[in-house]
Amino acid sequence: MESAAIPQEKTERKKRILVADDDPRVVELLQITLTSSGYEVLCAADGAEALELATKQKPDLVILDVKMPKSDGFEVCESLKKGEDKPCPPVILISGQADASSRLQGLLRGADDFLIKPFSPRELLAKIERILKGFEESRGFSAASVKLEEQIKRSELELERVNSELKRLLYSKDTLISLSQQLNSSLRLETLLDTFLLTVVGQLRVESACFLLAEDWDSRVLVPYVSKGVKRELVEKLHIPFDSAFGSTLASHERPLDIDELESYPEVEKHVRAVAAAGFILCHSIHVKGRFIGVLLLGERVHGNGFTPLDMEMLTSLSSSAGIAIENARLYNELQETYLATIKAFVNTIEAKDPYTRGHTERVAEYATAIGEGMGLPPEEVExxxxxxxxxxxxxxxxxxxxxxKPTALDEExxxxxxxxxxxxxxILCGIKFLExxxxxxxxxxxRLDGRGYPDALNGDELSLNARIxxxxxxxxxxxxxxxxxxxLPVREAIAQMEQKSGTQFDPKVTETFARLIRHGNIKIG
Ligand SMILES: [Fe+2]
Known part of the structure; x- marks a missing residue:
């Protein structure tokens, strides 16, 4: 029969009690009493020795006579309680004086109990047992409480981390939804890429970002389109041909690429070094229906931390959305231009038949666009x-x-x-969305500004700036x-007449801008 393993009983260490009294008889009595009750006893004859033993031997309880040479019991008690050894052992003070002030002073100095001489050994043992039991319990509570506090702290930190990650995820989700909406509603390529980069910088918390894009479907070189947080001169140098090693690497990877890693490949070194010199550390290619059209470059994180797997996923998701939005914008722009070209062809047909108005529309469009730009209007408005x-x-x-x-004057009808x-x-144009x-x-x-024009005789503020231009x-x-x-009329004469009518027929600011552009040679006439 196999014998069961007998568990080793843990031998409990004897409780150690330090006794300090300058009266050897008292010390001897206590030593006998305590040793016979199973305690290990340390003895000291004065305060200094008691302190030294307490520090070195770490007793479980200290019994101090109040009156002792070198340091009295009060001082030793106070030193122990204020000392660095924690937890400090419980202290019982013994005194020949039964006055209340001694007891009070002892308690004030941190003593756990007070015993008056002469005392019975049973009374002392009962006190020791009670104090040690209470001390053990409080140590147990204290250890459990420390453990609990640590656990709470860990839970709080974890909760904080999860909360912050959750907030970020929610924010990312909201941002992605809002970006998708903006990308879908914005069909102007520059506005779209600008919105895209702002989102990338804010969402991925990077110091800089840049978008290199092939200028059109037929182009085979990536050129800088929009950038944030990086000097223009550093970005302007970044031209990446599709057939370069770097261009091919980008085209064949639809995931984030680390610039540092790429720098170690000599074949791509030239272009990658220029990208790194501009402060970019990560890139992601942009594809539309499997066709490579651009690359997004990202700089360092604002707080210096690396990119997390979540960041990488977000980058891939943003790059994919950008690709679709770019394609939509390009197709829409092409459609717009085709439509506009068709209408222009009609207008040109009419103008072409009349030598007096030939090229009028083209010139008006050119002058008006120059005025809009000269007045610093946003690109959308100029368009x-x-x-x-x-x-x-x-x-x-x-x-x-x-x-x-008709070569002669017109009649009223x-x-x-x-x-x-x-x-x-x-x-004619009513109902065409992009021409609204x-x-x-x-x-x-x-x-006219003075309300004498047609068809609505608008005046002052009723007339839009675009119409005034x-x-x-x-x-x-x-x-x-x-x-x-x-x-x-000669140009100079025409401008002079327009300046005369500034404020009545024409808007003064528009007239002044136009005159300035002509005088400075910014608009070529004839
Ligand atoms: Fe007209």
Whole structure:
């Protein structure tokens, strides 16, 4: 029969008690009493020896006579309680004096109990047992409490970490949803890429970011489009041909690539070194339906931490969204331009038949665009002005050619028909979504600041800035072109006349900008 292993009983260490009294009889008595009760006893004859033994031998309990040479019991008790040894052993003070002030002083110095001489050994043993039991319990509580506190602290830290990660995930989700909405609603490539980069910088907390993109579907070189947090001159050098080793590496990887790692490959070194010199440390290629079209470059993290797997996933997700949005924007732009070109072809057909208005639309669009840019308007607004100016006279498609090209003065009815062209133009364009904003220009390019224009006789603030700009551009071209009934005015004369009408017919700021652009040679005439 196999014998069961007998567990080793743990031998409990004897409790160690330090006894300090200058009376050897008392010490001897205590030693006998305590040893016979199973305690290990340490003895000291004065305060200094008691302190030294307490420090070195770590007793479980200390019994101190109040009156002792060198340091009395109060002082030793206080030193022990204030000492660095924790937990400090319990202290019982013994004294021949039964006065209340000694007892009080002892308790104030930290003693756990007080015993008056003479005392019975049973009384002392009962006190020792009670104090040690209480001390053990409190140590147990204290250890459990420390453990619990540590556990709570760990839980708090974990909770904090999970909370912060959760917040970040929620924020990321919201940001991605909001970005998708913006990307879907913004079809202007520059605006779209700008929004994209701002989101990347904020979301991935990077110091810099840059977007290199092939200029069009046929281009085989990546060039900088938009950048944040990096000097323009460093970015401008970044041109990456598709057929370079770096271009091929990017094209064949649809995941984040570490610039540091790539730098060790000599074949890609040239381009990668320029990318690293601009402060970028990570890149992600942009693909549209498997076709490589660009790369997103990222700089250091703002707080110096590395990218987490979540960051990498987010980067891949953002790059994929950007690819789709870029394709949409390009297709939409191509569609817009095709549509615009068709309408322009109609207008040109009319103009081409009339030598007096040939090229008028092109010139008005050119002047109006220059004024918009000269006034520092946002690119989207300048684009609306360009569309509006290009189409401003489209309503003339509805005016009989014999009226438009009549070499003599028009009668009242003919004038009424000619003056209907802004309204006719607006109704032709009505319903075409991307030309919505340009309709205002088409309808109001013959209005005047003083309210004497047509068709709505708008005045002052009712007239939009875009319409005021096209009014100036249109009038200037009309004045500087030959007409059947008069010769073209010299540029200087036309500008002088327009300045005279500034504030009544024309907007003063627009007129002043246009005159300045011409005088500085920013607009070439003729
Ligand atoms: Fe017109």
């Amino acid at each position: 609306t002005i360009r569309f509006g100016a290009t189409l401003h006279d489209i309503g003339k498609l509805g005016v009989y050619e014999q009226i438009l090209w 003919e004038w009424r028909i000619v003056k209907s062209h802004p309204e006719t133009g607006a109704s 904003k340009a309709i205002d220009v088409v309808r109001h390019h013959h209005e 096209v009014c100036v551009a249109d009038s200037f071209d009309a004045m500087t072109s030959d007409r059947p009934y008069r010769d073209a």
